[in-house]
Amino acid sequence: MERKRFISTIAAVTLLPSLFLAACKDAAKKDSAAAEKQTYTCPMHPQVIQEKPGTCPVCGMDLVPFDKNNKELSLTLGESQIALGNITTLVVGQGALSSFKQLNGRLVTDPEKTTVISSRVQGRIEALYVKETGVKINKGQPLYKIYSEQLAALQQEYLLTAAQARQFPDDARFQQIEKAARQKLVLYDQSDAQIKQLLQSQRVSPYVTYPATESGVVAELSVTEGQYVSEGGAVMRLEGYHQLWVEADVYPAEAQTVAVGQKVKVVVAGWENDPQTMTVQFINPAFQSGSQLMQLRGTVPNPDNRWQPGLQANVLLPVKSTGNVLSLPVDAVIRDGKGAHVWLDTGAGKFEPRRVTTGIENFDAVEITKGLEDGDKVVVTGAYLLYSEYMLKKGADPMAAMGK
The missing domain is CATH 2.40.420.20 (conserved putative lor/sdh protein from methanococcus maripaludis s2 fold)
Structure with missing residues (x-):
């Protein structure tokens, strides 16, 4: 009995290393199979990972293989x-x-480039040659024709004084009267050519056409054809856009970091790659109505009128x-x-x-x-x-x- 027990023990001890080696080989095979198992992920959603091909449950794209065991950073x-x-x-x-600190701003019309066309005489608008806003006007272009009895009376007065001055060339008093009558016509925007034409034709005309005194874009029309206007009454407003104001909102604490004469950068919305350099020309010392904001202002050139008033513009204020x-x-x-x-x-x-x-x-x-x-x-x-x-x-x- 003891002999049989001894033989069984010896056999178990002999077989144990073989069984251990076999188990290790099986484990190694399983680990190798797990390591070689391919994994897949979504190119747009890398958090999606699975061990077989398919589509992304988020966006529906086909999954692509990747090596999850590659731990290199490079x-x-x-x-x-x-x-x-x-x-x-x-x-x-x-x-x-x-x-830089970014200030919210905007492009606005420069009032120095704004011209108000007003009637120099009292009368009725007989013809309006520009009837809509947004039209570009060149200096010297006819804008409107007005009927004025007052102008006709001044023309008649000048013809009479000119005739008296010719009849009595040695009388200084008649010469002065003629010059005074001519000056009245000049003050009513009658050109030398128009006065010369009046003398040649000897005909009084109550109609006079007024040209544009400046170039610009029609921003507002104040009259219509057939309307009576008083002397000095507004006819239209022209705005020039080749130079624009930049107005930016500033908090009081930020205002201490900027001064008149300081150069800042201006970035217009849509032209981020073309920043402009602006010199601060004015800082409003009072708050804007209904807010706790101050305002700084400067001008920037507007080549080819590529920017329009109202566009957003950010001012980059250097602070450090x-x-x-x-x-x-x-x-x-x-x-x-x-x-x-x-x-x-x-x-x-x-x-x-x-x-x-x-x-x-x-x-x-x-x-x-x-x-x-x-x-x-x-x-x-x-x-x-x-x-x-x-x-x-x-x-x-x-x-x-x-x-x-």
Whole structure:
């Protein structure tokens, strides 16, 4: 009995290593099969991951394969991929950086370029040659014809005094009377050519056509044909748009950082790539009615009348300047709820994400206070393409892969 028990024990001990090795081999095969199992994700929604082909439950796009076991932070791209993605780099270095505060503003008509056309005589508008607003007017262009009995009386008076002056050329008194009558016609906008024509024809006409004294665009019509107007009554208003005012709203605390004569940048909506430089000409010392806002004003040129009054314009007010800082173009920094990062070119087509901390920022650049050093080669265009490529290939956010 003891002999049988001894033999069974020896057999069990002998077979145990073989069974252990077999179990290890089976486990290794299972791990290898699990590692080789392909996973799939959505190009637009990388949070969608499954172990078989299909479509995205969010957007319906076909899922694409990716390697979830690849834990490398870097991406490797070929020369054609870099060229196609327009990936460019910049070696960062220290320099000065200014911060701007954005003020809400608008373009308005410059009153100095506004002309009111008024009637120089009392009478009836016989003909109106411009009958709608928005029409461009050139200087000297006929605007309206007026019937005026008062003008006819002045013309008759001048013909009589001119005849007396010719009949008595040596009488200074008649000469002075003739000059006074002529001056009255001049004050009623009668040109030398019109007065000369009156003398030649010897015919009085109660009708007179008035030309535009300035060029501009008709902004308002105050009369219609057949309407009587008084002397000095408004006929129309012309506005010139080749120069415009920029008015911006300023809080009292911000007003302390700007002064008359200071130069600021103006960005017109739709022309963000063409900022204008404006000199502050006036700061209203009183609040606007019904608000706690002050107002600053300046002028900007308007070549070819490409801008219209009423367009939104942002005024960039410099509020802080820092020297010897590392800065990057704004588009080089990718931000999300987890923080900010940039992409470094580490050579041989490899790109690696780097967590950074940002500081002051302006319209074009952002300060990097932590994460970069002088001489680092940073991607400035195509950073979002690298971010998307990483999400697609790795199936994870690079910020999460970098850790805290």
